[in-house]
Amino acid sequence: MPFYTFVCNSCGKKFEVRCTIAEKDSGSVVCPGCGANELDRIFEGFSVIMGNSGCESKCPAKTGGCPSQSGGCGGCCGR
Numbered sequence: 001m002p003f004y005t006f007v008c009n010s011c012g013k014k015f016e017v018r019c020t021i022a023e024k025d026s027g028s029v030v031c032p033g034c035g036a037n038e039l040d041r042i043f044e045g046f047s048v049i050m051g052n053s054g055c056e057s058k059c060p061a062k063t064g065g066c067p068s069q070s071g072g073c074g075g076c077c078g079r
């Protein structure tokens with residue numbers, strides 16, 4: 001299953017969810033912080049515009065895939 005990145009419209013939390021497209025579209029994906037299902041999906045490239053915790057700025061992969069565990073950001077940027 002792919003990972004999707006969402007930002008919560010309620011609390012502003014940004015998080016990654018591994019789910020199917022059907023689960024995402026049905027609204028069964030909820031914010032792990034507050035439980036709201038009013039989520040905006042963040043597409044790669046938008047996350048910079050949306051702001052970040054600072055982790056993404058440490059990621060060596062500014063575009064394309066994050067090298068995750070082997071990368072400087074440890075994969076926390078979700079790319």
Ligand SMILES: [Zn+2]
Nearest residue numbers: 008011031034
């Ligand atoms: Zn939330």
